[in-house]
Amino acid sequence: MDNPFLDRSFHIRWSQLSAEQIEPAVDAALAAADAALAGITRLEPAAADYAGTFLALESATELLNETWAKVSHLTSVADAPALRAAHNAALPRVSAFQTKIPLNAELWRRLKSAAQHPSVAALRGEHRRLVEETTADFRQQGADLPPEKKARLEAVQGELAALTQKYSENVLDATNAWSLVLTETDRLRGLPDHARESARQAALKKGHGTETQPAWLFTLHQPSLEPVMLYAEDESLRREVWQAAADIGRRAPHANLELVQKILALRQEKAALLGQPHFADLVLSRRMARSGAQARTFLEDLHRLVRPAFLREGRELEEFKARQTGGQVARLAPWELAYWAEKLRRERYDFDEEQLRPYFPLPVVQAGMFEIARRVFGLRVTELPAGAVETWHPEVKYYELHDEAGRHLGSFYADWHPRESKRGGAWMNYLITGGPRADGTRAPHLGLICGNLTPPNGAQPALLTHREVETIFHEFGHLLHHLLGEVEVKSLNGVNVAWDFVELPSQIMENWCWERESLDLFARHHVTGELIPPGLFERMIAARNFRSASATMRQLGLARLDLDLHMERVESMGPDLAAWLQGRLQDYLTVTEPAGPTIENRFTHIFSDPVGYAAGYYSYKWAEVLDADAFTRFKREGIFNGAVGREFVKKILSRGNGADPMALFIDFMGRPPDQQALLERAGLASL
Numbered sequence: 001m002d003n004p005f006l007d008r009s010f011h012i013r014w015s016q017l018s019a020e021q022i023e024p025a026v027d028a029a030l031a032a033a034d035a036a037l038a039g040i041t042r043l044e045p046a047a048a049d050y051a052g053t054f055l056a057l058e059s060a061t062e063l064l065n066e067t068w069a070k071v072s073h074l075t076s077v078a079d080a081p082a083l084r085a086a087h088n089a090a091l092p093r094v095s096a097f098q099t100k101i102p103l104n105a106e107l108w109r110r111l112k113s114a115a116q117h118p119s120v121a122a123l124r125g126e127h128r129r130l131v132e133e134t135t136a137d138f139r140q141q142g143a144d145l146p147p148e149k150k151a152r153l154e155a156v157q158g159e160l161a162a163l164t165q166k167y168s169e170n171v172l173d174a175t176n177a178w179s180l181v182l183t184e185t186d187r188l189r190g191l192p193d194h195a196r197e198s199a200r201q202a203a204l205k206k207g208h209g210t211e212t213q214p215a216w217l218f219t220l221h222q223p224s225l226e227p228v229m230l231y232a233e234d235e236s237l238r239r240e241v242w243q244a245a246a247d248i249g250r251r252a253p254h255a256n257l258e259l260v261q262k263i264l265a266l267r268q269e270k271a272a273l274l275g276q277p278h279f280a281d282l283v284l285s286r287r288m289a290r291s292g293a294q295a296r297t298f299l300e301d302l303h304r305l306v307r308p309a310f311l312r313e314g315r316e317l318e319e320f321k322a323r324q325t326g327g328q329v330a331r332l333a334p335w336e337l338a339y340w341a342e343k344l345r346r347e348r349y350d351f352d353e354e355q356l357r358p359y360f361p362l363p364v365v366q367a368g369m370f371e372i373a374r375r376v377f378g379l380r381v382t383e384l385p386a387g388a389v390e391t392w393h394p395e396v397k398y399y400e401l402h403d404e405a406g407r408h409l410g411s412f413y414a415d416w417h418p419r420e421s422k423r424g425g426a427w428m429n430y431l432i433t434g435g436p437r438a439d440g441t442r443a444p445h446l447g448l449i450c451g452n453l454t455p456p457n458g459a460q461p462a463l464l465t466h467r468e469v470e471t472i473f474h475e476f477g478h479l480l481h482h483l484l485g486e487v488e489v490k491s492l493n494g495v496n497v498a499w500d501f502v503e504l505p506s507q508i509m510e511n512w513c514w515e516r517e518s519l520d521l522f523a524r525h526h527v528t529g530e531l532i533p534p535g536l537f538e539r540m541i542a543a544r545n546f547r548s549a550s551a552t553m554r555q556l557g558l559a560r561l562d563l564d565l566h567m568e569r570v571e572s573m574g575p576d577l578a579a580w581l582q583g584r585l586q587d588y589l590t591v592t593e594p595a596g597p598t599i600e601n602r603f604t605h606i607f608s609d610p611v612g613y614a615a616g617y618y619s620y621k622w623a624e625v626l627d628a629d630a631f632t633r634f635k636r637e638g639i640f641n642g643a644v645g646r647e648f649v650k651k652i653l654s655r656g657n658g659a660d661p662m663a664l665f666i667d668f669m670g671r672p673p674d675q676q677a678l679l680e681r682a683g684l685a686s687l
């Protein structure tokens with residue numbers, strides 16, 4: 001059949017892809033995958049060898065994966081009703097197919113038998129890793145369970161999917177249910193113009209106020225809430241908004257407490273079914289941290305090192321407020337923290353992010369980033385002229401990536417600005433996995449990077465914030481992880497690594513956004529061509545670590561709450577849970593008067609998906625430790641040092657999940673990760 005979704009050529013014919021082809025394409029890909037699986041289960045178990053089972057299973061879903069990658073990518077960048085309907089109709093079938101694979105008893109019997117075959121004993125490297133990872137995947141999903149327990153596990157998964165969906169709907173509905181309409185300008189004191197203007201527009205849209213008699217509407221969504229908490233002079237306004245946000249998930253009809261208990265009980269049951277003491281150990285056994293206890297120790301170590309600075313920052317803020325208001329030094333209320341911190345920041349640094357924008361025109365930033373990739377990793381990025389290759393939208397650019405020997409390692413699309421049909425945020429993804437092939441040749445990889453960055457304004461290029469510049473570097477790091485992959489087993493290539501390792505390649509790239517030498521390659525005033533003036537650079541660096549201990553402690557507290565919920569038996573505490581958590585977290589929370597509630601009833605990271613970030617929130621800090629530590633080699637040996645860069649490619653970027661991530665890290669650093677570099681970067685070392 002000539003269905004372009006099933007066409008596996010490297011240059012995807014985007015203009016040919018249409019919604020009505022999705023169903024037949026998915027049908028055909030599922031049928032092909034089914035037939036391939038049937039081929040494996042027809043084998044005599046005794047004759048099952050490595051190629052006939054593990055490798056055959058690996059290639060069984062290749063066509064399905066590539067087909068589905070195109071479908072889901074299109075829903076992210078070119079959403080349309082027909083496309084979404086076709087995607088949503090096919091999604092349950094695709095995920096059901098994937099879930100059933102590890103529960104296929106006949107398949108599992110062949111894999112176990114092949115694992116004993118001499119062809120497996122002789123395996124090395126990635127192929128040995130494939131056997132280990134596949135068997136661990138099957139076991140972790142219940143392949144070894146007797147039928148009645150398998151059935152129970154499936155039921156638990158189903159309930160978890162439904163309850164976590166409900167939890168996340170409650171948070172969304174509670175967030176949307178609240179709004180505040182103001183009609184007195186007096187209450188808007190302190191709010192920046194852009195915040196007032198959006199509030200006025202929002203009110204008009206909902207039928208409040210007129211052009212001559214304006215009203216202002218505020219909601220609990222971040223862009224509306226944040227300026228209020230930072231700038232509103234009217235304390236009663238901040239208190240009202242803070243209280244409403246704190247109540248998300250705590251009040252009927254959107255109360256989540258009961259769901260929290262049920263979700264935790266089901267996760268505990270799932271862990272027990274699979275022979276683990278608690279959900280954290282189930283999730284972490286195959287991540288770098290290995291166990292809940294080790295992840296918790298990681299947090300506690302950082303906590304101990306950061307706590308003195310955290311307490312000092314708290315006192316400093318209380319004293320600052322007392323000085324400003326002429327009052328006594330006293331505890332702040334929770335709705336005062338962000339407000340006084342922002343005032344202190346402005347007084348101390350006189351630094352506004354907006355001052356940097358003229359120095360970051362997107363084309364110059366990107367060219368500088370490619371130059372860094374050339375110097376450090378020996379890569380050459382070439383943009384193909386518009387029209388040379390089809391893309392999904394005229395704004396999308398297409399690039400080829402070569403190494404110094406001229407090998408075509410891969411290609412990628414970059415799609416950087418918002419469109420109505422595009423989802424929010426920034427992300428990297430891949431469409432084709434190439435890499436070394438059994439016959440000794442190598443196929444190029446195909447990936448993409450997308451974002452919702454500030455768009456160009458008329459003839460003026462897109463001028464980015466520094467945070468947006470970091471975003472580009474971050475996604476480019478993920479992209480290199482895919483494109484530089486030299487892994488023979490596709491499912492082990494690139495970003496298919498443990499959750500607490502995957503952000504190392506992306507976050508390490510952000511370091512080049514903070515060094516004078518590298519900034520000088522890509523930060524140039526869009527009119528004058530000038531570099532960032534020294535004074536502005538110094539203020540930017542100084543402001544980077546303002547209240548750094550408090551920000552760190554907040555992340556540590558959330559991670560600790562997540563682990564405590566998934567390591568301790570809390571599922572039947574009922575309403576006592578909140579007080580129990582306050583007790584466990586007291587050294588992590590900023591002491592306020594009154595105390596604020598903990599966020600278990602609106603913590604969507606860990607409760608809006610059957611697994612998601614559950615027992616994994618610590619990964620944010622963990623990955624920061626890895627990237628800060630690995631970057632010390634560049635700091636010491638030169639941030640453009642090509643020898644270190646090529647070593648990073650050889651030992652980390654090209655390896656994917658071809659070996660244990662801790663082994664890869666140690667191979668590059670010569671030792672396990674050390675927290676010191678992160679503390680230094682955050683201005684928190686030896687305090």
Ligand SMILES: [Zn+2]
Nearest residue numbers: 474478503506
């Ligand atoms: Zn990332």
